[in-house]
Amino acid sequence: MVKIATWNVNSIKVRIRNVLEWLREAKPDIVMLQEIKCTVAELPCLEIEDLGYNIAAVGQKSYNGVALLSRLPMTVEREALPGGSDDEQARYVEALIEVPATNGKRARVLRAASLYLPNGNPVDSLKYDYKLVWMDRLRQHARDLLELEEPLILGGDYNVIPTEDDVYDPVAWVDDALFRPEVRRRYRALIYLGYVDAFRALNQEPHQYTFWDYQAGAWQRDFGLRIDHLLLSPQAADRLVASGIDRGPRGRDRPSDHTPVWCELDL
DNA sequence: ATGCCATGCTCCGCATGA
Numbered sequence: 381m382v383k384i385a386t387w388n389v390n391s392i393k394v395r396i397r398n399v400l401e402w403l404r405e406a407k408p409d410i411v412m413l414q415e416i417k418c419t420v421a422e423l424p425c426l427e428i429e430d431l432g433y434n435i436a437a438v439g440q441k442s443y444n445g446v447a448l449l450s451r452l453p454m455t456v457e458r459e460a461l462p463g464g465s466d467d468e469q470a471r472y473v474e475a476l477i478e479v480p481a482t483n484g485k486r487a488r489v490l491r492a493a494s495l496y497l498p499n500g501n502p503v504d505s506l507k508y509d510y511k512l513v514w515m516d517r518l519r520q521h522a523r524d525l526l527e528l529e530e531p532l533i534l535g536g537d538y539n540v541i542p543t544e545d546d547v548y549d550p551v552a553w554v555d556d557a558l559f560r561p562e563v564r565r566r567y568r569a570l571i572y573l574g575y576v577d578a579f580r581a582l583n584q585e586p587h588q589y590t591f592w593d594y595q596a597g598a599w600q601r602d603f604g605l606r607i608d609h610l611l612l613s614p615q616a617a618d619r620l621v622a623s624g625i626d627r628g629p630r631g632r633d634r635p636s637d638h639t640p641v642w643c644e645l646d647l
Numbered sequence: 648a649t650g651c652c653a654t655g656c657t658c659c660g661c662a663t664g665a
Contacts, residue, residue: 391654442655499665558665594652
């Protein structure tokens with residue numbers, strides 16, 4: 381069984397204690413991190429490696445930054461989404477992970493990506509245009525990856541509220557870049573290529589969130605959003621056995637505003 | 648109606664986030 385999780389940590393340097401604690405208790409095999417907010421050189425690698433993880437990261441000073449942690453052997457395939465310019469923001473890293481043979485099952489290769497989709501607010505700015513273009517690029521790449529017909533998981537902070545069931549107050553969010561029709565349409569187009577939302581495949585109850593704003597007591601009032609997703613190729617979805625949202629880390633001291641989403645694959 | 652909170656920078660207020 382391979383346990384895979386995604387978590388926007390909102391600064392790995394500030395959050396390293398929380399991250400280490402959660403790695404020890406949740407014991408994921410593969411973790412996608414977003415908003416590490418530092419360069420690769422600044423990453424607290426030793427403490428993470430001490431828990432048995434290999435690290436692949438794409439960082440930048442101050443903002444963004446993504447990483448993959450894996451207890452299994454991992455080789456980096458891409459450090460950016462195809463189709464971008466030279467002044468790339470650090471929002472994508474993709475790797476091949478070797479899943480060894482176990483009791484009757486043959487060894488497999490799992491492709492995994494950690495992505496941090498642009499927020500896009502405010503909607504009348506270039507940031508919104510950048511988000512829409514980034515989503516188009518993601519769909520193109522996701523389509524190409526499906527042609528490989530391999531187990532694949534695209535995990536991360538998508539900054540997309542897929543449906544009205546994924547936000548505490550849909551009306552209040554209609555004009556936000558996380559919920560606008562153009563954004564939801566692009567997210568659906570991505571899903572319709574043939575991806576499965578690992579959480580929704582096994583959990584249908586509405587109002588299950590992965591993010592709660594730091595402000596206005598959003599956590600205490602459960603005013604949240606479901607914007608962190610694990611998307612599976614058919615070859616991975618066929619082997620999905622469990623998934624969930626781990627609310628634990630959001631309730632602790634100095635938390636990230638996001639909490640981990642996880643799934644288990646019987647590869 | 649607005650800001651609330653948190654992070655990083657280089658600063659002691661501003662940009663960014665969702």
